[in-house]
Amino acid sequence: MDIDALASGILASDRRALARGITLVESGRDDHRQMATELLEKVNAQGGGKSALRIGLSGTPGVGKSTFIESFGMMLIEQGLKVAVLAVDPSSARSGGSILGDKTRMDRLSREKNAFIRPSPSQSHLGGVARRTREAIGLCEAWGFDVILVETVGVGQSETVVAEMSDLFLLLLAPAGGDELQGVKRGIMEMADIILVNKADGDLKATATRTCADYAGALRLLRKRPQDPQGFPKALTVSALEEKGLAQAWDEMQALADWRRENGHWDSRRAAQARYWFESEVREGLLSRLSKEPLKGAMQALSHDVEQGELTAAAAADRFLRTYLQS
Amino acid sequence: MDIDALASGILASDRRALARGITLVESGRDDHRQMATELLEKVNAQGGGKSALRIGLSGTPGVGKSTFIESFGMMLIEQGLKVAVLAVDPSSARSGGSILGDKTRMDRLSREKNAFIRPSPSQSHLGGVARRTREAIGLCEAWGFDVILVETVGVGQSETVVAEMSDLFLLLLAPAGGDELQGVKRGIMEMADIILVNKADGDLKATATRTCADYAGALRLLRKRPQDPQGFPKALTVSALEEKGLAQAWDEMQALADWRRENGHWDSRRAAQARYWFESEVREGLLSRLSKEPLKGAMQALSHDVEQGELTAAAAADRFLRTYLQS
Numbered sequence: 290m291d292i293d294a295l296a297s298g299i300l301a302s303d304r305r306a307l308a309r310g311i312t313l314v315e316s317g318r319d320d321h322r323q324m325a326t327e328l329l330e331k332v333n334a335q336g337g338g339k340s341a342l343r344i345g346l347s348g349t350p351g352v353g354k355s356t357f358i359e360s361f362g363m364m365l366i367e368q369g370l371k372v373a374v375l376a377v378d379p380s381s382a383r384s385g386g387s388i389l390g391d392k393t394r395m396d397r398l399s400r401e402k403n404a405f406i407r408p409s410p411s412q413s414h415l416g417g418v419a420r421r422t423r424e425a426i427g428l429c430e431a432w433g434f435d436v437i438l439v440e441t442v443g444v445g446q447s448e449t450v451v452a453e454m455s456d457l458f459l460l461l462l463a464p465a466g467g468d469e470l471q472g473v474k475r476g477i478m479e480m481a482d483i484i485l486v487n488k489a490d491g492d493l494k495a496t497a498t499r500t501c502a503d504y505a506g507a508l509r510l511l512r513k514r515p516q517d518p519q520g521f522p523k524a525l526t527v528s529a530l531e532e533k534g535l536a537q538a539w540d541e542m543q544a545l546a547d548w549r550r551e552n553g554h555w556d557s558r559r560a561a562q563a564r565y566w567f568e569s570e571v572r573e574g575l576l577s578r579l580s581k582e583p584l585k586g587a588m589q590a591l592s593h594d595v596e597q598g599e600l601t602a603a604a605a606a607d608r609f610l611r612t613y614l615q616s
Numbered sequence: 617m618d619i620d621a622l623a624s625g626i627l628a629s630d631r632r633a634l635a636r637g638i639t640l641v642e643s644g645r646d647d648h649r650q651m652a653t654e655l656l657e658k659v660n661a662q663g664g665g666k667s668a669l670r671i672g673l674s675g676t677p678g679v680g681k682s683t684f685i686e687s688f689g690m691m692l693i694e695q696g697l698k699v700a701v702l703a704v705d706p707s708s709a710r711s712g713g714s715i716l717g718d719k720t721r722m723d724r725l726s727r728e729k730n731a732f733i734r735p736s737p738s739q740s741h742l743g744g745v746a747r748r749t750r751e752a753i754g755l756c757e758a759w760g761f762d763v764i765l766v767e768t769v770g771v772g773q774s775e776t777v778v779a780e781m782s783d784l785f786l787l788l789l790a791p792a793g794g795d796e797l798q799g800v801k802r803g804i805m806e807m808a809d810i811i812l813v814n815k816a817d818g819d820l821k822a823t824a825t826r827t828c829a830d831y832a833g834a835l836r837l838l839r840k841r842p843q844d845p846q847g848f849p850k851a852l853t854v855s856a857l858e859e860k861g862l863a864q865a866w867d868e869m870q871a872l873a874d875w876r877r878e879n880g881h882w883d884s885r886r887a888a889q890a891r892y893w894f895e896s897e898v899r900e901g902l903l904s905r906l907s908k909e910p911l912k913g914a915m916q917a918l919s920h921d922v923e924q925g926e927l928t929a930a931a932a933a934d935r936f937l938r939t940y941l942q943s
Contacts, residue, residue: 606897
């Protein structure tokens with residue numbers, strides 16, 4: 290595979306090159322991994338990345354996530370923006386049906402030449418899904434997308450993973466009867482920059498307004514974060530179905546992004562995320578190399594001595610680390 | 617600290633040396649860790665270990681674990697055996713009160729010169745508690761104990777951890793009304809070699825007998841394991857309070873242990889456990905060295921380049937691993 294050509298293609302906004310690049314970063318093969326690392330490095334060196342607004346979006350099934358992405362994405366497209374949609378769904382390998390797997394759920398958006406929709410890679414290991422999505426974001430930025438939406442259903446730790454690769458984090462919720470806050474975990478609330486109560490239409494409109502007020506109240510009780518201007522985090526109602534409230538939501542996202550850019554929070558957040566992912570890559574890389582030659586062989590030889598009772602586990606591990614880890 | 621003297625003391629059944637040795641393996645200090653590794657190695661080289669019967673014991677609070685250990689331990693002591701009691705309790709650091717923390721709960725046993733009771737180390741990290749308990753087992757074996765009881769309350773993964781350091785695994789349960797199996801997880805049932813239904817005395821005697829029959833039925837439904845002779849795993853009733861059924865339980869444990877020794881399962885289980893702990897030590901060791909000099913400094917330098925956007929996380933991790941991991 291010609292990595293130079295692939296990098297140039299992506300930087301020249303070639304859709305097929307982008308799709309092939311993402312397939313490469315999704316591959317589990319060792320030689321593909323090396324090429325993927327090289328591709329990301331080339332794209333990065335040639336000035337790709339860092340220009341898009343990365344928006345994380347979480348919401349449980351049934352809140353209308355696909356409809357929201359379709360309506361919101363189409364509105365951005367109509368404003369002349371280029372929009373990519375990616376997903377982090379560690380459950381897709383097991384359930385078979387991934388979120389975004391069915392592009393027909395985003396029928397209009399998927400036919401736009403300035404839109405790009407990519408389902409979650411089918412890996413059950415969250416670390417693997419996270420890395421591929423993060424690297425796909427890098428390639429989408431290099432391609433020239435203005436907005437990258439990363440959605441998750443919020444299985445296990447996936448919200449945290451998405452928040453660690455986003456500039457803004459949206460929580461999409463459905464209207465709920467009563468003043469009960471739908472059992473949203475405090476940790477998720479604390480991650481959200483903007484809560485969107487969807488389905489503010491028809492019979493549910495009044496309920497949506499009330500639910501939104503409840504969440505606005507709950508958000509005010511949270512500790513003030515340095516990365517928030519006055520009034521954030523905030524709760525808004527939208528109707529993805531009737532395409533209402535989307536423009537206001539986008540205004541709020543831009544206002545928040547602008548404020549963070551001006552106040553240095555944008556850069557410091559991206560730097561902290563880069564550090565987080567680097568440390569994660571090192572940890573995963575260390576553990577993965579233990580299961581491959583030549584380290585695997587060295588492990589087996591020492592393991593044999595431990596099994597025979599000739600060495601304790603602690604002494605054998607110490608010997609292994611002294612031998613194979615440079616200091 | 618004179619490690620040679622400490623090793624000799626432990627091998628000569630000096631109680632103070634044993635207590636000091638366990639304190640050493642429980643220490644989090646780097647220099648202590650080195651000395652602990654050396655101590656274990658010396659004890660191992662001089663033929664310590666491998667002779668005791670290691671019995672894992674799990675049971676939720678309220679089933680009478682302390683009373684059982686006291687009665688069962690005293691019975692073994694009266695037979696001329698030496699008994700050590702250790703604990704794996706990852707919650708003890710948080711809750712303040714550790715299991716075994718209060719020796720008065722085992723008043724008679726704690727006063728016996730052939731008994732040794734050591735509470736769980738106060739660390740909240742299960743990996744840390746596991747390593748220290750496993751190393752303490754090694755020192756107790758070298759000291760000359762015949763039976764080592766390792767108890768756990770079964771918080772999170774602690775049963776698995778205890779099973780990975782035991783020759784036999786006991787599950788202690790209380791009598792339960794109805795035919796409901798007290799919500800014992802299938803995974804825990806599958807680990808058990810012998811289920812003991814305690815409190816088979818007074819008003820609860822009939823209930824205990826019924827509960828025992830229920831568990832015996834449930835055990836028969838489990839898949840046959842190669843490490844079990846005919847009739848195992850099995851369920852028995854005991855009364856720790858009235859000291860009834862303990863001799864029969866001990867007979868069953870010995871019969872199972874003898875069968876496994878004769879059929880090679882004993883050695884293969886200990887070998888598999890040794891391998892498991894060696895691999896665990898290597899993984900923990902790798903991750904722990906990342907947070908210490910000189911690797912910490914190298915990580916920070918590369919992290920800086922990643923934060924500045926000069927290197928991707930993948931390329932930086934690759935460079936780190938190539939430089940610091942010998943191949």
